[in-house]
Every structure is written in C-alpha cells, then in structure tokens.
C-alpha cells in the first residue's frame with residue numbers, strides 16, 4: 278500500500294545539533310494523525326523535513342511513494358500545506374481571493390489557470406469563508422485567517438493536508454469552528470497530519486497521535502485525553518528560528534515557498 282507519508286529512521290542535524298533522532302512515522306490514507314510534543318521537541322522540523330525544506334542527515338522520507346530530497350521533489354498536486362498563521366500572513370497586503378489564488382501558482386505556473394475563480398470560490402466555501410472573498414486578509418480575525426490559509430491549501434484539491442499548529446493563538450470559538458472544518462474535510466476523505474501543542478478540542482477527530490520528545494518518538498498510538506480545563510488559546514509563542522515573514526511577492530508567486 279502506498280502511504281501518503283512514510284518517514285523511516287530520519288535524522289536531522291541543524292546548526293551542529295541533532296534535532297531529530299531515528300524518527301519513523303507512517304500516515305496511512307484516511308488517517309488524521311496529530312504530531313504532539315512540547316516546544317522545541319522537533320515537530321516543525323519533522324514537518325519541514327517531510328516537505329523537503331530541511332535535509333535529512335540519515336533516513337528517508339516518502340510522500341505517496343515519491344522520495345523527498347528537496348522541496349521540488351514533493352508531489353504538490355497531492356499535498357497541501359498550511360503553515361503557521363503568524364509567519365504566513367503577517368503584513369501581507371492581499372485580499373482573500375489573492376491569497377487563495379496563490380495556492381494555484383508555482384514556479385512553473387505563474388498565471389492562474391482559467392478556472393481559477395471557480396476553484397478559489399469552491400475552496401473558500403469548503404471552509405465557510407466565501408463571503409469574505411474581497412476582504413484584505415490582514416483585516417480578518419486569527420481564526421478566519423487560518424481558514425483562508427486552509428482554503429489556499431485546498432484549492433489544488435490535495436489528498437493529504439499538513440497543518441502546522443492551526444490552533445496557536447486562535448480563540449475558543451474559532452477552535453470549535455476549526456474542529457468542524459476538519460471534521461468535514463475528513464468526511465471528504467482527506468488524510469491529515471496536524472502539528473499541535475496538545476490535542477485539545479481536536480482529540481475526538483484524531484485516529485492516532487505521535488508524540489515527540491527531544492527529537493525522538495516517545496508515543497505512537499491512541500491520542501492522549503485532553504487535560505481537564507486545558508486552554509490553548511493563550512499558546513501563541515513565536516519561533517525564534519521561524520522563517521522571516523513572507524514577502525507578498527513570494528506569497529503571490531509560489532505556494533511552494535511556504536513549505
């Protein structure tokens with residue numbers, strides 16, 4: 278069976294430090310897997326390595342059976358990526374329509390396809406944001422921005438969606454909206470890998486959780502139950518190693534730059 282994601286014995290070393298240690302993770306078709314762990318445990322690094330953004334020092338990554346050595350080797354027509362909102366939309370002076378249209382562009386396709394308008398609208402309808410088509414993304418709430426970024430990832434109709442901390446800095450109402458969006462996508466048959474600080478309101482949607490600690494997998498199985506009284510709304514840390522805010526031109530031209 279060809280897996281959407283198959284990571285085998287992956288090691289990643291950055292700045293002389295071993296960040297991931299012998300990590301093996303499988304995501305099968307139709308699963309909704311959470312990647313959990315404390316700050317600095319290596320979750321984002323694993324996602325970035327899976328999308329060819331950071332190189333492996335040992336081990337292998339396959340997406341739909343394709344070996345991933347660099348960003349260009351990712352089968353982007355089958356994989357959607359939703360980056361952390363804080364790094365993706367800060368200061369971008371674009372409308373919702375423009376942001377979602379950028380999901381249809383790439384280094385090889387710098388003009389939108391003929392049916393772009395209909396596809397953009399359909400993607401926004403899937404996340405309940407069609408009414409906001411013409412609004413500047415910077416004017417939207419955090420939760421709404423998050424849904425627009427999901428629409429941008431959905432506009433190519435991927436089979437596998439990777440989301441990096443979609444609940445970070447999002448208020449409780451928007452978290453519930455996000456959970457129902459995710460439930461709908463799962464019903465549509467999407468395979469999902471979602472990086473989370475803790476499983477929280479998404480726990481009922483998860484088929485499995487992989488927990489990282491100090492760059493190694495310490496759990497791969499049923500999702501842990503959310504702690505009583507948990508509140509993720511205040512989890513809005515910034516990454517000291519985060520990519521710089523994307524220039525609008527990069528956002529408009531090449532969604533693969535977001536990975």
Ligand SMILES: Nc1ncnc2c1ncn2[C@@H]1O[C@H](COP(=O)(O)OP(=O)(O)OP(=O)(O)O)[C@@H](O)[C@H]1O
Nearest residue numbers: 291292296314315316317318319320321322323518
């Ligand atoms: N380019 C880099 N050079 C050196 N160290 C790095 C680099 N990128 C990440 N790291 C380090 O790797 C470790 C894991 O970082 P990573 O962002 O993958 O963790 P995380 O689990 O996603 O954390 P968070 O919850 O804060 O997003 C951290 O100690 C981080 O400082």
